[in-house]
Amino acid sequence: MTMILSRRCALGMTLGALALPAVARAQQKITLRLGTTSGDGQQDPYAVGYRSFKAALEKRGIGADRLEIQFFPNRAIGDERPLVDGMRLGTVDMGVITNAVIAQVEPAFQVNDMPFLFAEEAQAHRVLDGNVGAQLRQKLEGRGILALGFMEGGFRHMINNVRPVTKPEDLRGIKFRVLQSPIYIEMYKSLGGTAVPMAWGETFTAVQQGAVDGLEVPLGIIDQNKLYEITKFLSLTGHIYSMIGLLISKRSFDRLPADLKPVFLEAAAEATKEQRAFNGRLQAQFRQSLAGHGMQVNEVGDKAAWRRGVMPMYEAFRGQIGADIIRDALAAVQ
Numbered sequence: 001m002t003m004i005l006s007r008r009c010a011l012g013m014t015l016g017a018l019a020l021p022a023v024a025r026a027q028q029k030i031t032l033r034l035g036t037t038s039g040d041g042q043q044d045p046y047a048v049g050y051r052s053f054k055a056a057l058e059k060r061g062i063g064a065d066r067l068e069i070q071f072f073p074n075r076a077i078g079d080e081r082p083l084v085d086g087m088r089l090g091t092v093d094m095g096v097i098t099n100a101v102i103a104q105v106e107p108a109f110q111v112n113d114m115p116f117l118f119a120e121e122a123q124a125h126r127v128l129d130g131n132v133g134a135q136l137r138q139k140l141e142g143r144g145i146l147a148l149g150f151m152e153g154g155f156r157h158m159i160n161n162v163r164p165v166t167k168p169e170d171l172r173g174i175k176f177r178v179l180q181s182p183i184y185i186e187m188y189k190s191l192g193g194t195a196v197p198m199a200w201g202e203t204f205t206a207v208q209q210g211a212v213d214g215l216e217v218p219l220g221i222i223d224q225n226k227l228y229e230i231t232k233f234l235s236l237t238g239h240i241y242s243m244i245g246l247l248i249s250k251r252s253f254d255r256l257p258a259d260l261k262p263v264f265l266e267a268a269a270e271a272t273k274e275q276r277a278f279n280g281r282l283q284a285q286f287r288q289s290l291a292g293h294g295m296q297v298n299e300v301g302d303k304a305a306w307r308r309g310v311m312p313m314y315e316a317f318r319g320q321i322g323a324d325i326i327r328d329a330l331a332a333v334q
Contacts, residue, residue: 029065029067029068030066030257030260031068031069032067032069032070032093032248033070033093034050034070034072034095035072035073035075035077035083035092035094036050036071036072036073036074036095036096037073037074037083037098037200037201038074038096038224038225039073039224040073041224043220043223043282043286044073044221044224044225045151045154045220045221045244045275045279047071048275048278048279049096049149049151050069050071052275052278053069053148053149053267053268053271055271056268056270056271056274057069059267060263060266060267062260062267066260069094075200075201079199079201080095080098080199080200081101081104083095083097084101084102084145084247085105087144087248087249087252088105088143088144088249089249090144090251092249093249093252094246094247094248094249094252096151096246096247097245098179098244099112099113099242099245100179100180100183100184101179101181102140102245103183104180105140105143106139106140106142107320107321108136108139108321108325109136110181110182110183110317110320110321111325111326112124112241113183113240114183114313114314114329115239115240115306115307115310115313116240116303117240117241117329117330117333118155118333121152121155121276121280123332123333124241125276126332127329127332127333128150131328131332132328132329132332133150135322135325135328140247141250144249144250144251145247145249145250146247146248146249147245147246148247148264148265148272149245149269149271149275150243150246151245151246151275151276152242152243152244152275152280153218153220153221153242153243153279154218154242154279155218155238155239155241156216156217156239156240156241156242157217157234157235157236157237157239158214158215158234158235158237159214159215159227159231159234159295160174160176160213160215160231160232160233161213161214162214162233164233164235164296165233165237165298166298166299166301167300168192168193168309171192171194172193174213175196175212176188176193176195176196176212176214176215177198177203177206177207177212177214177215178195178196178197178198178215178216180198182320183313184197184216185197186313186316186317187239187240190309190310190312191306191309191310192309196212203215204225204227207230207231208230214233215227216237216239217242218242219286219287219290220282220283220286223289228293228295229293232295233298234297234298235297235300236297236298236299236300238300239306246268314330
């Protein structure tokens with residue numbers, strides 16, 4: 001009898017030892033690495049995005065004892081394309097990534113970069129939060145990445161060291177650094193300008209040394225990255241609405257405990273809403289700041305000529321983006 005009891009006790013202890021690691025694994029602290037190429041300033045739209053996401057998780061009781069998101073701004077773990085490729089492979093967990101770079105992996109995202117598609121931020125929000133955004137999420141998931149939220153960089157404007165830009169003809173002879181995207185290249189070609197595709201990490205030095213004359217970026221990026229130190233003229237072209245995606249590797253998301261997954265999605269939705277609102281409130285402040293730092297700021301007036309110049313692009317890119325997505329996006333902005 002003693003031997004039987006001993007065996008039962010030993011068996012119980014063995015089963016308990018097997019069960020404990022499973023419980024421990026369920027509660028094991030999770031660490032995720034999130035990379036961006038922009039800075040970590042308090043008003044930087046990328047940084048505001050990931051900090052809002054962290055705050056939304058904490059609000060839901062997910063603290064550092066359960067989940068730690070490590071932030072790597074300023075290209076600390078790579079430029080945007082390597083970050084996206086890493087998410088597809090599962091070697092990078094998360095990122096806040098510029099739309100044009102997402103589009104290098106899933107061409108349907110090029111719809112967001114179509115010039116002069118959106119007239120205002122609210123219009124872009126409706127499209128991204130509606131049917132078009134749902135289609136984009138589904139397509140990106142097929143590439144191994146989940147879009148947790150479509151955040152906002154703001155409308156992109158042109159800055160350069162040659163002259164103020166008020167009409168398409170003013171672009172002639174000016175070399176603009178652009179994202180490595182066929183849409184950005186074609187936009188300048190259609191409008192008579194010169195596009196120089198270049199990774200973000202090379203841009204500041206290229207402008208500083210005169211290899212390019214300027215670039216096109218949202219006001220918040222100009223201000224937070226001190227681009228006013230190397231450029232003179234800010235022309236408020238508002239040619240493209242800059243969506244920035246809060247992304248997570250599908251492999252990383254799938255490894256999350258079941259109870260964390262819906263919390264992640266809820267927190268991302270809340271953070272996206274807050275980041276957009278915060279960025280929108282800052283636009284006038286950024287404009288004043290840039291003027292205060294000596295930039296010459298000008299409006300471009302009637303944009304009809306600009307729109308006429310780029311309209312052929314909508315047909316040219318229909319095949320790459322998808323006819324349904326182009327159709328739905330144009331219908332949504334009417």
